[in-house]
Amino acid sequence: MHKVKLSSDLQLSPIIHGHWRLREWNMNAQEILAFTEKSVELGVTSIDHADIYGDYRCEKLFGQALGLKPSLRKEIQIVTKCGIKLVSEKYPERKLKTYDYSFRHIISSVDNSLQNFGTDYLDLLLLHRPSPFFDPQEVARAFAHLRESGKVINFGVSNFNPLQFEMLNEHLEEKLVTNQVEISPLCLEHFKNGNIDYFMKNKIRPMAWSPLAGGEIMNKVGDKGARLGKALNKVAHEIGIESIDKVIYAWLFKHPSGIMPIVGSGKFERLQHAVDALNINMSLEQWFEIYNASEGHELP
Numbered sequence: 356m357h358k359v360k361l362s363s364d365l366q367l368s369p370i371i372h373g374h375w376r377l378r379e380w381n382m383n384a385q386e387i388l389a390f391t392e393k394s395v396e397l398g399v400t401s402i403d404h405a406d407i408y409g410d411y412r413c414e415k416l417f418g419q420a421l422g423l424k425p426s427l428r429k430e431i432q433i434v435t436k437c438g439i440k441l442v443s444e445k446y447p448e449r450k451l452k453t454y455d456y457s458f459r460h461i462i463s464s465v466d467n468s469l470q471n472f473g474t475d476y477l478d479l480l481l482l483h484r485p486s487p488f489f490d491p492q493e494v495a496r497a498f499a500h501l502r503e504s505g506k507v508i509n510f511g512v513s514n515f516n517p518l519q520f521e522m523l524n525e526h527l528e529e530k531l532v533t534n535q536v537e538i539s540p541l542c543l544e545h546f547k548n549g550n551i552d553y554f555m556k557n558k559i560r561p562m563a564w565s566p567l568a569g570g571e572i573m574n575k576v577g578d579k580g581a582r583l584g585k586a587l588n589k590v591a592h593e594i595g596i597e598s599i600d601k602v603i604y605a606w607l608f609k610h611p612s613g614i615m616p617i618v619g620s621g622k623f624e625r626l627q628h629a630v631d632a633l634n635i636n637m638s639l640e641q642w643f644e645i646y647n648a649s650e651g652h653e654l655p
Contacts, residue, residue, distance in 0.1 A: 356396030373619030380621030604632035
């Protein structure tokens with residue numbers, strides 16, 4: 356499987372394995388390691404995390420698995436996020452959920468993540484969500500410190516709009532390499548708010564979280580879900596494949612912005628379906644049939 360070059364020192368697999376629900380998979384360290392090794396053999400070498408996933412426990416779970424085979428670290432790319440501060444048993448002093456992009460919190464979050472993973476560097480750090488209280492100079496100072504110390508190699512954001520992305524980028528020496536946003540046939544937001552156009556204008560490869568819309572498309576939730584289910588089944592029949600999720604991944608891969616979907620499943624067959632979709636040839640008409648089904652009407 357070809358790698359996606361995001362910077363001079365970062366290449367990710369075109370499909371990323373998401374560990375948001377790692378705790379829910381009920382795997383022990385050995386089982387997580389075996390799953391990761393199998394994924395790497397498949398060509399899926401990039402792992403997506405966040406400090407808050409699993410109530411601050413998913414990073415450590417993965418780190419325990421990685422500790423069983425430290426040599427695997429050289430074969431994978433670890434992506435994680437920081438910035439959201441949850442009310443949690445781990446932090447009893449917090450009274451409400453906030454966002455914190457101070458120098459001190461970013462540095463502390465990275466140090467905690469490195470300890471959790473049992474590694475001395477992160478391939479990619481993302482700011483988890485834009486904040487109404489945000490000092491780009493403070494963030495730039497933290498990024499520069501982390502880069503110089505070798506703790507973080509590359510930086511990006513998640514859920515930022517084009518103006519927010521550009522605002523931060525203007526203050527950075529090492530430019531942002533990606534933006535992780537929600538993209539699926541059910542969620543067309545970033546086709547409409549200028550983000551997809553911005554990605555292509557600036558040659559930024561976006562990551563797509565929740566590419567299956569959390570199962571809503573598969574389960575045909577609501578009128579929109581029912582329309583999409585009908586269109587996806589029709590396209591699947593035309594292409595000659597049996598699985599709707601393959602059609603969804605093929606729909607994402609078809610787009611020229613180079614979308615990298617995050618597959619957040621503990622079932623290996625789901626990861627295999629995403630890889631299979633890399634070789635599915637979808638026509639432009641089929642792509643628009645799915646888009647129109649989401650919109651509920653034809654293009655103007």
